[in-house]
Amino acid sequence: NGDQNFSLSDQVSVMIGGVLTPVYVSGRQSQVGITPTPTVISGGVGREFKVTSGSTGGRESILENPNGSSTGVSSVTRRMWREILSN
Numbered sequence: 001n002g003d004q005n006f007s008l009s010d011q012v013s014v015m016i017g018g019v020l021t022p023v024y025v026s027g028r029q030s031q032v033g034i035t036p037t038p039t040v041i042s043g044g045v046g047r048e049f050k051v052t053s054g055s056t057g058g059r060e061s062i063l064e065n066p067n068g069s070s071t072g073v074s075s076v077t078r079r080m081w082r083e084i085l086s087n
Helices: none
Strands: 011-016 019-024 039-042 048-053 059-064
Touching: none
Parallel strands: none
Antiparallel strands: 011 019, 039 048, 048 059
8 A cells, every 4th residue: 555564454355165355465567577576675663675677777776564464463474486387
């Protein structure tokens, strides 16, 4: 929502198993084309910035919560990334 804070208002509702469930967005489309692995910069407690350049020549910075929750404490964290390719 662009307010620079991580809270429940950053969730979106999706249908999971027939139940409307609030979840945090876990992906976004680059605004600067194809991007390499980003540089991660600490922004203090509960905040980090991912900075990357893109194939268009532009740069973008994304503010994220490294803990994965609005409270800064999470029992579930991302363990790995997997790129899905189609033929």
